[in-house]
Amino acid sequence: MDEQREMKVKNPWHRPVIILIIVLIAIGIVVMVATAIIQNKPLHQKYKYGIVLDAGSSHTSVFIYEWPAEKENNTGMVRQKHACDVKGKGISSYSGNPAGAGSSLTDCMAEAQKIIPVHRHQETPVYLGATAGMRLLRMEDSSLSDQVLDAVERSLQTYPFDYQGARIITGQEEGAFGWITVNYLSDNFRKASGTIGALDLGGASTQITFVSKENSENPENSMDFRLYGNPYHLYTHSFLCYGKDQVLKLALAKKLQSLEMQEDVLKDACFHHGYKANKTLSSVFNTPCVSEKLADSPKSFIHWGTGDGVECQNAVRKVFNHSCCQYSTCSFNGVYQPPVEGHFGAFSAFYFVMNFLNLTNDDLETAKAKLINYCSTPWEEIKSSYPSVKEKYLAEYCFSGTYILTLLEDGYNFTSTTFKNIEFIKKIADSDAGWTLGYMLNLTNMIPAEAPDTPPLPHGGFVSLMLVLSLLIFSLVIVGYKCFRRPVVYSSAPKDIV
Numbered sequence: 103m104d105e106q107r108e109m110k111v112k113n114p115w116h117r118p119v120i121i122l123i124i125v126l127i128a129i130g131i132v133v134m135v136a137t138a139i140i141q142n143k144p145l146h147q148k149y150k151y152g153i154v155l156d157a158g159s160s161h162t163s164v165f166i167y168e169w170p171a172e173k174e175n176n177t178g179m180v181r182q183k184h185a186c187d188v189k190g191k192g193i194s195s196y197s198g199n200p201a202g203a204g205s206s207l208t209d210c211m212a213e214a215q216k217i218i219p220v221h222r223h224q225e226t227p228v229y230l231g232a233t234a235g236m237r238l239l240r241m242e243d244s245s246l247s248d249q250v251l252d253a254v255e256r257s258l259q260t261y262p263f264d265y266q267g268a269r270i271i272t273g274q275e276e277g278a279f280g281w282i283t284v285n286y287l288s289d290n291f292r293k294a295s296g297t298i299g300a301l302d303l304g305g306a307s308t309q310i311t312f313v314s315k316e317n318s319e320n321p322e323n324s325m326d327f328r329l330y331g332n333p334y335h336l337y338t339h340s341f342l343c344y345g346k347d348q349v350l351k352l353a354l355a356k357k358l359q360s361l362e363m364q365e366d367v368l369k370d371a372c373f374h375h376g377y378k379a380n381k382t383l384s385s386v387f388n389t390p391c392v393s394e395k396l397a398d399s400p401k402s403f404i405h406w407g408t409g410d411g412v413e414c415q416n417a418v419r420k421v422f423n424h425s426c427c428q429y430s431t432c433s434f435n436g437v438y439q440p441p442v443e444g445h446f447g448a449f450s451a452f453y454f455v456m457n458f459l460n461l462t463n464d465d466l467e468t469a470k471a472k473l474i475n476y477c478s479t480p481w482e483e484i485k486s487s488y489p490s491v492k493e494k495y496l497a498e499y500c501f502s503g504t505y506i507l508t509l510l511e512d513g514y515n516f517t518s519t520t521f522k523n524i525e526f527i528k529k530i531a532d533s534d535a536g537w538t539l540g541y542m543l544n545l546t547n548m549i550p551a552e553a554p555d556t557p558p559l560p561h562g563g564f565v566s567l568m569l570v571l572s573l574l575i576f577s578l579v580i581v582g583y584k585c586f587r588r589p590v591v592y593s594s595a596p597k598d599i600v
């Protein structure tokens with residue numbers, strides 16, 4: 103039949119061209135996104151290091167910090183790589199053998215040499231900061247404290263690092279750098295969420311630091327910082343002798359002085375019933391924190407626990423003097439302190455003790471009640487319940503817990519309500535809470551006063567946006583093709599050619 107009929111036969115070149123275009127667009131998108139990712143991918147990370155020795159009253163710790171070499175001024179970049187506890191007591195205990203203070207550091211410094219890559223040794227700064235133990239030794243005999251510092255300096259200079267000095271830091275520095283550490287690790291300087299206060303309880307001193315709206319009534323308690331574009335007005339105070347070891351001596355001395363001692367026996371409500379230890383008077387009075395010495399007294403006494411939490415609270419209150427305050431408000435001993443504001447991180451012995459006593463999540467009233475119960479537990483029962491805990495710590499938890507709650511409530515004026523704002527912490531983001539990180543950040547200028555300019559979008563956001571837009575374009579092309587392609591008219595072909 104010659105009948106001409108229209109039938110649909112696709113143009114032979116049409117479909118391949120469309121497929122080719124779609125494939126090219128897809129390849130283009132993949133190449134574009136891959137290039138964006140590769141282009142912005144950080145090169146192989148190179149790290150820098152810093153070492154800070156915390157020469158505390160009870161012991162020395164060596165902290166190694168690490169940060170990406172290219173991002174020195176980005177806050178939140180420095181992290182703790184390693185911590186090493188020096189064997190033995192704090193450097194102030196080497197006053198009779200200063201050279202021993204230097205050699206005590208060798209094991210931890212050898213560890214640091216192994217951990218930090220050799221090619222970074224020369225540029226790695228080393229700082230030693232000594233705290234309340236050395237402040238007390240300097241008060242007793244400044245030439246002895248100089249000798250101890252000289253000995254640790256000589257020891258640290260023998261290592262291939264960049265030695266930057268060993269010194270006794272001030273109480274204000276200790277408080278302020280502890281505050282910088284906890285807020286840096288919590289990333290509070292970049293966030294607009296505000297900062298947290300810092301509570302540090304050592305063996306020989308304790309520090310309280312927080313941002314206060316009040317105008318400081320005593321310049322000695324105020325410190326101003328400009329960090330990452332924001333000004334901070336800090337209240338800070340360090341109470342020498344109010345660390346947990348020294349305050350125990352203070353409390354014992356008060357009892358010994360108030361003639362609570364009968365026939366060489368000192369009955370103590372802050373120690374468990376059944377606790378009995380022979381102690382020398384000099385172990386109590388061998389510190390400048392205890393001013394009045396005992397006259398006509400025996401050389402030793404029996405420390406006899408009675409385990410009465412309520413009586414212990416009354417005894418501990420006596421170490422705080424509330425009788426004199428020449429400012430509008432004081433904490434204790436005539437020290438100016440505005441009312442506490444905001445949230446707090448409490449670390450060092452605040453954490454060790456509250457964590458052991460399982461009081462870190464309790465409100466003030468519950469914590470007090472649980473502590474009274476704990477204090478009344480007989481010593482033998484305590485010892486058998488915690489066979490692996492150091493006996494000295496174990497014997498003192500009742501006293502230390504009572505001291506902590508009394509310091510916070512009667513000393514710093516936390517109430518049942520504001521007590522809930524205290525978080526007991528050991529570490530933040532795997533780094534120890536303490537003054538050392540803040541000290542290093544400050545000395546290396548690693549927290550800039552002004553926030554550095556950053557691109558409007560972070561790298562991840564930029565790549566995601568590219569991907570989403572590309573997929574959108576791709577989908578539009580497909581949809582456009584489907585909607586707007588013209589129906590193709592096929593030419594009729596003679597069906598049969600005979």
Ligand SMILES: O=P(O)(O)OP(=O)(O)OP(=O)(O)OC[C@H]1O[C@@H](n2cnc3c(O)ncnc32)[C@H](O)[C@@H]1O
Pocket residue numbers: 157158159160161192233234235303304305306307308345346347450451454455458495
């Ligand atoms: O800040 P200074 O006053 O110089 O002292 P420090 O730096 O040596 O003090 P630490 O925070 O290291 O420790 C505070 C106290 O807690 C004690 N301590 C450490 N670990 C403890 C634990 O697990 N349980 C109870 N007490 C502990 C330690 O002996 C100190 O008396």
Ligand SMILES: [Ca+2]
Pocket residue numbers: 158159233303304305450
């Ligand atoms: Ca300390």
